[in-house]
Amino acid sequence: MKILANGMHYSALNAAVRMSEENDIEIMNCIGQRYIGAGLSERYIDIHGTPGNALGAYLNGAEVRVDGNVQEATGDTMNAGVIEVHGCAGDATGYAMRGGKIFIEGDVGYRCGIHMKAFRTQKPAIVIGGRAGSFLGEYQAGGTIIVLGENLGGKPIVGYFCGTGMHGGEIWLRTDELTAALPEQVKSERMTLSDEAASLIKEWCARFGKDEKPYLSAVYYRLTPNADNPYRQMYTPN
Amino acid sequence: MREGQFRDPSGCAVVGVIDRSGKKMTGEGMIRAIEVMHDRSNGLGGGFAGYGIYPHYKDFYAFHLFFDTQKAQEETEAFLKRHFEIVYSSGIQTRKLPSVQNEPVIFRYFLAPLPRKLADSHLSEREYVARCVIRVNAQIEGAYVFSSGKNMGIFKGVGYPEDIGRFYRLEEYEGYAWTCHGRYPTNTPGWWGGAHPFGLLDFSVVHNGEISSYDANRRYMEMFGYKCTLQTDTEVITYIIDYLVRRQGLTLEEVAHVIAASFWATIEHKEEPARSQEMLLRRMFPSLLITGPFSIILGFEGGIMGLCDRLKLRSMICAEKGDKAYISSEESAVRLIEPSLDHIYSPAGGEPVIYKLYSQGGRA
Numbered sequence: 099m100k101i102l103a104n105g106m107h108y109s110a111l112n113a114a115v116r117m118s119e120e121n122d123i124e125i126m127n128c129i130g131q132r133y134i135g136a137g138l139s140e141r142y143i144d145i146h147g148t149p150g151n152a153l154g155a156y157l158n159g160a161e162v163r164v165d166g167n168v169q170e171a172t173g174d175t176m177n178a179g180v181i182e183v184h185g186c187a188g189d190a191t192g193y194a195m196r197g198g199k200i201f202i203e204g205d206v207g208y209r210c211g212i213h214m215k216a217f218r219t220q221k222p223a224i225v226i227g228g229r230a231g232s233f234l235g236e237y238q239a240g241g242t243i244i245v246l247g248e249n250l251g252g253k254p255i256v257g258y259f260c261g262t263g264m265h266g267g268e269i270w271l272r273t274d275e276l277t278a279a280l281p282e283q284v285k286s287e288r289m290t291l292s293d294e295a296a297s298l299i300k301e302w303c304a305r306f307g308k309d310e311k312p313y314l315s316a317v318y319y320r321l322t323p324n325a326d327n328p329y330r331q332m333y334t335p336n
Numbered sequence: 337m338r339e340g341q342f343r344d345p346s347g348c349a350v351v352g353v354i355d356r357s358g359k360k361m362t363g364e365g366m367i368r369a370i371e372v373m374h375d376r377s378n379g380l381g382g383g384f385a386g387y388g389i390y391p392h393y394k395d396f397y398a399f400h401l402f403f404d405t406q407k408a409q410e411e412t413e414a415f416l417k418r419h420f421e422i423v424y425s426s427g428i429q430t431r432k433l434p435s436v437q438n439e440p441v442i443f444r445y446f447l448a449p450l451p452r453k454l455a456d457s458h459l460s461e462r463e464y465v466a467r468c469v470i471r472v473n474a475q476i477e478g479a480y481v482f483s484s485g486k487n488m489g490i491f492k493g494v495g496y497p498e499d500i501g502r503f504y505r506l507e508e509y510e511g512y513a514w515t516c517h518g519r520y521p522t523n524t525p526g527w528w529g530g531a532h533p534f535g536l537l538d539f540s541v542v543h544n545g546e547i548s549s550y551d552a553n554r555r556y557m558e559m560f561g562y563k564c565t566l567q568t569d570t571e572v573i574t575y576i577i578d579y580l581v582r583r584q585g586l587t588l589e590e591v592a593h594v595i596a597a598s599f600w601a602t603i604e605h606k607e608e609p610a611r612s613q614e615m616l617l618r619r620m621f622p623s624l625l626i627t628g629p630f631s632i633i634l635g636f637e638g639g640i641m642g643l644c645d646r647l648k649l650r651s652m653i654c655a656e657k658g659d660k661a662y663i664s665s666e667e668s669a670v671r672l673i674e675p676s677l678d679h680i681y682s683p684a685g686g687e688p689v690i691y692k693l694y695s696q697g698g699r700a
Binding site: 108129130132147148149150151167169170186188189205207208231232233257258279 | 667
């Protein structure tokens with residue numbers, strides 16, 4: 099089913115998506131409508147345009163593909179399913195995510211993957227093609243975040259305070275040299291990719307039509323919580 | 337009920353545009369853009385600032401005023417006559433709309449300071465005008481100067497911003513730059529004076545967020561004669577920028593390093609000369625650090641600047657298309673009026689984005 103979204107209020111658009119008898123839905127001329135796909139466990143939603151905030155919030159198994167950039171809080175508290183963005187993402191992407199996968203072709207803003215967690219078989223993952231803003235994986239408790247660092251344009255692969263308060267999960271950064279000042283609670287190791295990380299990167303390549311080789315053979319740093327360092331003086335005195 | 341008499345704990349929307357070649361556009365584009373972000377406002381405030389809109393009166397200060405009573409208007413006009421030559425005055429043209437109610441009397445005055453009064457005051461012209469604005473707002477009950485720059489004007493009120501834009505017939509004004517705000521008042525009930533933008537002389541500020549340093553900032557600014565009469569945090573940002581730029585001579589980049597200064601820990605890792613400069617600015621103006629979430633768009637003569645708090649707790653994108661440059665809370669608002677963009681990005685927290693007219697040194 100095709101929905102022309104121009105001028106539609108988000109509640110009407112989301113009702114049309116939920117009530118659709120067809121599983122495959124294409125949204126054209128999307129312009130700022132919030133909460134698209136929120137909570138859905140089925141459906142394949144293909145969006146053209148610029149969806150609004152909280153795209154795929156609480157997503158529970160549905161798949162969302164966006165031809166364009168996405169705004170803030172994409173995949174907020176997502177439980178299962180896939181969000182694939184052929185563009186960049188705003189702040190707080192994958193906030194408190196607890197399952198499913200988010201693939202971003204370009205950059206993400208601030209606070210991506212904060213409060214991300216894993217539980218039993220639930221293991222969330224975010225793969226970012228470009229760079230990430232500050233506070234990537236702040237308070238991360240589980241799951242995997244991978245930053246591939248394409249088109250950095252002279253900027254660092256991650257911003258400030260990466261992994262602050264991290265106590266579970268892992269962050270992979272594709273970089274020859276780790277220049278970011280990491281908090282003491284984060285341990286960094288230059289490592290070859292785990293099978294799990296490699297398979298996520300392969301999936302990212304397949305979704306965006308990229309050659310796997312430069313990604314799989316590159317140098318990666320893996321960030322995990324530093325078990326040696328108790329959480330004292332977590333923030334700068336400020 | 338007015339600001340400050342009631343606390344209502346609880347987002348806002350900001351958008352701005354400039355044509356760096358100086359070509360003019362009506363307010364219609366901004367009205368359409370802010371309408372996309374309708375759900376970020378709650379109908380309790382909306383407003384616009386247009387630059388370059390009064391070319392025929394560009395040498396005069398354009399005062400826009402709200403009056404609650406006839407007495408307030410009489411008192412204010414007597415005050416204005418004592419300090420200025422009133423070159424022209426009239427009610428501001430509005431359009432009756434069911435969605436915009438209970439408007440005060442809204443007047444516009446084009447003013448030139450009386451030369452004798454100005455000379456006797458031993459003040460610079462702009463300081464003289466700023467002090468007059470502050471005096472009306474602080475001392476005349478029921479009168480409020482909400483715009484006081486040259487060749488620019490603020491238009492604001494209680495309602496959704498798109499309705500406020502149509503109420504003021506902004507499709508009939510043409511300017512080279514516009515900023516706009518949709519309000520979701522968080523701490524106080526909305527009233528006409530409390531809507532954004534806030535302005536002093538040619539500076540105007542639209543703001544999304546809430547400043548936790550408000551009282552510290554306000555007390556500091558009061559030492560320099562600024563009176564915060566509106567109990568709302570955006571007002572103090574406007575005065576801080578006026579103080580730092582007009583009275584202290586700081587550049588806008590330096591202002592950003594004062595009000596959205598990096599953490600000391602971050603500054604320590606910066607390279608020289610940025611490190612020393614940022615340390616100096618933090619030490620000189622510690623009381624002007626603004627904490628809490630904010631994204632603002634500053635309008636000034638010849639340009640606009642976007643700035644977020646250092647933690648970037650509010651969203652902002654910047655985009656360019658030919659000579660036009662945009663700053664917005666959300667990309668969708670810009671996409672509606674400019675579907676294909678040359679460049680779009682999201683600035684870092686504390687990173688000022690300044691777009692100026694080419695004639696004033698602006699870059700393409």
